[in-house]
Amino acid sequence: MNIFKPLVCFIFLLTGITSFAQTAFVKGVVLDKKSKPVEGVNVSCANNTAQTNDKGFFQIAVPSDETVTVEFTHVSLKKASLKLSLKSKEVYVFNMYMSDQEEQMGEVIINNNKKSVQGILTFEAKDIRFIPGANAGIENILKTLPGVNSNNELSTQYSVRGGNYDENLVYVNEIEVYRPFLIRSGQQEGLSFINTDLVQNIDFSAGGFQAKYGDKMSSVLDITYRNPTQFGASLEMSFLGGSLAVDAVSKDKKWSAITGVRYRNNSLLVNSQETQTNYTPTFADIQTNINYKASDKWQWSFLGNISQNKYLYQPLTRQTNFGTVNEPMVLAVYYQGKEKDLYNTYFGAIKTTYQVNDTFSLKFIGSVFHTIEQEYFDIYAQYRLGEVDTNIGSDSYGDIQFSRGIGSQLNHARNDLDALIANLEIKGLNNWKQNQIEWGVKYTKESIRDRISEWEVIDSAGFSIRPPIIVPKNDEPYVPYSGLLLPYQFVKAVNFTDIDRFSAYAQWSHKDNLGTAEIWYNLGMRMQSWEVSGDNLSGKVQTVFSPRAQFAIKPDWKKDMLFRFTIGLYNQPPFYRELRDYDGAVQPDVKAQKSLNIVLANDYSFKMWQRPFKLVTEAYYKNMTDVNTYTLDNVRIRYAANNNAAAFAQGLDLRLNGEFVPGTDSWISFGYLKTEENIDDKGYISRPTDQRLKFGLLFQDYMPKIPSLKLYLNLVYNTGLPGGSPSYSDPYLYQNRLNDYRRVDVGFSKVFIDQKVGMSTKKFFKNFKELSLGFEIFNLFNNQNAITNTWVRDVYTKTEYGIPNYMTERVFNLKLNARL
Template sequence: MLKKLSLSFCSLLLVLFVGASHDSIAQTATLRGVLIDSVGMPIRSAIVQEGKNKQNFYLTNDKGGYILTLPADSTITVFFSHPSFSPRAFEVRLTENEIKTLDARLFKQIYHLKEVEISGDKTQQELRDKPSTVFVKGDDLREIPVGYGEFTQQLVASGALGIASNNELSSDYSVRGGSFDENLVYVNNIEIYRPFIARAGQQEGLSFVNTNMVEDIEFSSGGWEAKYGDKLSSSLNIRYKKPVDFGGTLEASLLGGSLTLEGASKNKKHSAIIGARYKSTEYLLSTLQTQGEYKPRFGDVQSYLSFDISGKDKYGKTYIDAVLSYGANRYSVFPSTRSTNFQTGEGINNLTIAFQGKEQLDYDTFQGGLKLIHTFNPKLTSNLITSAMITQERERSNLESGYRISDLEDLGGINGNVTERGLGGEFQYSRNTLKGNVFIIENRNEYEHNHFWRTEVGFQAKFEDIEDNLNEYKVKDSADYVISVEDQFRAVNEVSSQRYSAYLQSTYLSPSDLHRITVGLRGTYWSINEEVNVSPRLQYAFRPEWKRDIIFSFATGVYYQPPFYREMRRPDGSLNLDLKAQGSMHFIGGIDYNFEQWGRPFKLISEVYYKQMWNVVPYDVDNIRIRYSGENEAEAYAVGIDTRLSGEFIPGTQSWVGMSVMSTKEKVDGDPRGYIRRPTDQRVTFTMFFQDHLPNNPTMRMNMRFMYGSGLPFGPPNNPELRNSFSGGNDYMRLDVGFQKIIALNKQADNPSEEFLKNLSLGVEILNILGNNNVISHTWVSTYDGTQYAVPNTLSQRFFNVKMILHL
């Protein structure tokens, strides 16, 4: 009897359970779809959640897909969220057993939190506390239209404080009145060099930095810490990617192409990224004033490798990183003719030049570094870094030219020459070679006393060997009569030296997070002049307890630049082995303000600065070639204000504007004029980068870069009395616009083989869309009566570039 009751009871429970289950199933519905970003790429590991029900959620798969079971016949709020994207919410109401598809698009989020790890051991708050420092992600740099992904032009357009460039063909840039030789450049803590003997931007080829390999950059316009090296103007720290998955980029355009591949081991302990680039600016150079047969061929291969060789020690971690690069650059030109119309006080004139001969520049450069990182415990980390640079450069030219200066009736006339004002000729000869070897060994250590106090100490030894064979001259004549032999240099210089430096610095953060102060000391020694320099440096940031997110900062310090080979070489080719280090004292005050406008994040940075310089080595600039006097014979100063505003002017995209006002002057011994403008005295610069997309189709994009710089001073060659006396007519203004369509290739991929391709970007760039005749230098020519005219040498004209980028 009990057995029968038990069976009956169990049967009843089973019927009730099945019925309840049936009712439950009948009262649900299914929501499914794909989560993508602004360019149509799937977002994996995003959370799709039913309202506040934390028990009912789904993590999107590798294709961005999700499936979520929801109650039927009820209005439900579905949340989509991911740490890197702005969250979104949708209200849905599904009927019983309904299966509905809801695809959603998320846009990148920009955080203003106190502690968000974004750059190795640095936090966003720590970066904000650094005066004159701007942090830019590699993804944002790659959006800037610059023709062939020239990193320097992207850096200048990024709105970094105080930076300017007047030559889109060159990797040159100036920071707050300094020359390019006054800038530090690091890639993963390895110092980078550039070629020495290039005369013009079109000869330079590829800059070292491969933008497709960049994770982020940290750029300081002054007042940087003691742990960074010995220059006067700026410090640029570039961090290459450390990939965690397979990926790559294939890029092709009318100006060249590149291939970048990246990947990681299955356990994510080892990674590699390799990039190869090829650049040919033949089409672009055809827009220059001088017509001829240009043959520019530039290429390089780079890699960044990282290996985790840690043992089983709980705290001890060991890594080996390697950066390797080889660049081969070949430039030759057979110029034929040039015709330039220019304005003088007497009217419009024309300069016509016919050429015969050839210019050639070849250089091969190897740069590489090996870094051993060991974490002894959570508080102590040590880095041992070795790096080397080997360069071989060769310049050959045999170039004869004849010129004629004529008056013109008007610019639009054909054969409008009415008066011949001068005839002349010139012969240029050069046979220059340079070999350079630099080897560096360095140790950097960091000790974290606690959350509020960190100490860093390091030592570096650098060994340099330079061998320079200089043989060049220029002959000018008029009506077959030799007037002069100018710019004659003949020298054989060999320099071997050792440099030693050390630093100690400590950073303190107050427990309330209101104050951060870094105090450091740096010392240097150079074996050539046996000079010892000591540089105290200080950075301070104050964050008041206001509702507004504002940081006030101040930095000061002494910065020395011991001479390198180029500063030592006098105009006649001889070396000044007693040349002392140039010195500079920085004073910088600034504000960093994060705010929201239209419900979107923005950042305003503004700084004022003053730099006093002594033991200055004066120089003149012709195109990109810097010729130093080789003597400590001047003092100088720079004063100015920089401002940068960045944010989401268009939702989901980063744009920015930057403006600088500056004055830099120098007083050269023996010059009765007193303080005169320096070659880099550009009073006003303005940069803007703007991104936009179609409102309902973010895959259709537009990028715009605008740059303006007021004119630089100039003067006739070999005339100290008129050095840097003239200006006007050489303002730099350029507008580049890019349009692109991004096509997602694996959005609906079900076959794993199809996931190899991610998206395809097809674009058109219009470079220098306004067709401005930007002046880079002047050619000085004489008329029959001895009058000298400065004929402007202009840069590239309007150019249409077609670009394709395939992401793997």
């Protein structure tokens, strides 16, 4: 029960930072040539020694920030050694084979800087490739964290602490990246911009981040691609597609490049849904990062990406059973027509870094993002709503026995968008004693050409249903209704919009002592000014300022504790989608949404079962004004564009991570969130992202006697979102919630070759550093998770039924991973 005492003591304090101790750790498993654990291996480094247990596991502390040698000795096996250099508190996992021949391993240098003091969570990139998920990758890992929520496994989008998908910053090599505009369904997304095969460092903050990170209200994901030092290649193939990545280095070491090609086909997942379709998607991209070292002081890099996503969708039939045991119901739908979507994106960025002297450096960044998108569909659906034949012996068992509603609907869209976003930025960094000063200036030009034309017509029992937002004067049957027949929903607009943005930031960080405690603090300020213009548009120039501050203290206590306090103002100037209202018109004078964030946190590092663990606790409160309300349908966001609301978000995040199994890293997370909004002073109601409870588990394991056989478990439980009402409904009248989201993905991997435990002796495989075959089960327990509801009327009882639109069912997948 000792591990729960700090949780009780600091449940309302909270936050973390890394230890300032000057040690790191090496751990792993020692095997013999027959892959059996070796007990009694002496492991030594400097003045520290350790010994493997009966499972071959060891852990040893080593000096940090210098090159050291770790030696392995055994009475019946030859000595082996390893040179490495680790940062303070780094944990390096090293598994090896010991043989009757002496072996000298290569030198290992780890540059993964811990950033807990800044409220930033750092991940190991090497494990992400093996964690199972319908959309495997970095976003798949984020969704297991407290405060990060998603109820759509087909989407890489996520909401953080009450924010929506548009409130998250994503950087690659300090360059902001964007996603397509028109996507309305997770299954249309294809590939995330981030190529996991190219990643070196992953930093994530769920809130309270520094001024240098930009003008969004929720989170920041900061990705660093690696700079290769030798030739290498990796390959991944599965039923969902494949990827190939190549590392290249010139002979003089001045040039280096990593290039990745990916292809994905979601048919395996979409065909597991209730709607039977002809589905032929093509998602592919190529991405490269080229580095040139002109001199010891001057370096250049280029990041480029071309992505082509074609989404062809032809629904055929659908049958959804719902209702109760006593009154089972069924909705049967028959489709005609198809959907054809296209999302082509082009991205290029040049970055140069000049080291003026030992303490001062400058960076220049220029980037261009171009997206061409089209969304065309004509889908005619005829439906029957009725009671199910529950007589097991009947020939019509499971079919509709009595129809309560018959109708049809026609959905049409011809939406086109062409957007060009260009950025120019200069950044400076100056280190002086215990101080660090950072500043930056950035100009952004956004040019969007948008045509939206979509409508929906609904027919019920032979009568065209009028729009829900129009209530005509009606005196039937005494006076015939003579109004025009209008579509149930209709949006049509053409927008030519330009946005000019100028932003700047400056921040100061300092590390010091307060008595026997170590402290760190950061003060910063952001500014952004923007103007919206275009055809028949003349917006005013708007300017906002965002002061932010962080403070962290590590007391000189026996228990390894760190506390952090963050307060800051986060202004989010509107992007194009936030300017466009429900009717498709651009409102140029939409204000920046404002959020006052307060975060209290505690990191408690301790040992349990003689292995390291860390409990991170964070409490947060966000007070939001000038809120731009929105509706959420699948992953499509539609804004009111009028800043007519106030809102708040408050919650508590807990995350316990450590070695539940020796030599592996796993975590358990729990989050509580409450977020509400007050629209036009009508009172507070739940926002579309009011997730309430979240439980996540990421667990890694291996068989003790066969450590090459590994297990990866990814579990997420979220309480239902308030997304069960029609998107056009008055949120003050309808606060329906979807059912809870429950999903478990599990993967099994057999590692045939691992460079950490020895190379293959077979001629064909001698150049392989890694070779593994995985078997994955998505949605292990076949839970039915709904993303939205389809609303159908019963013509007899005048009742509206919300029929859930279910996500994917249980799916099996094979995956091959290889590295040279």
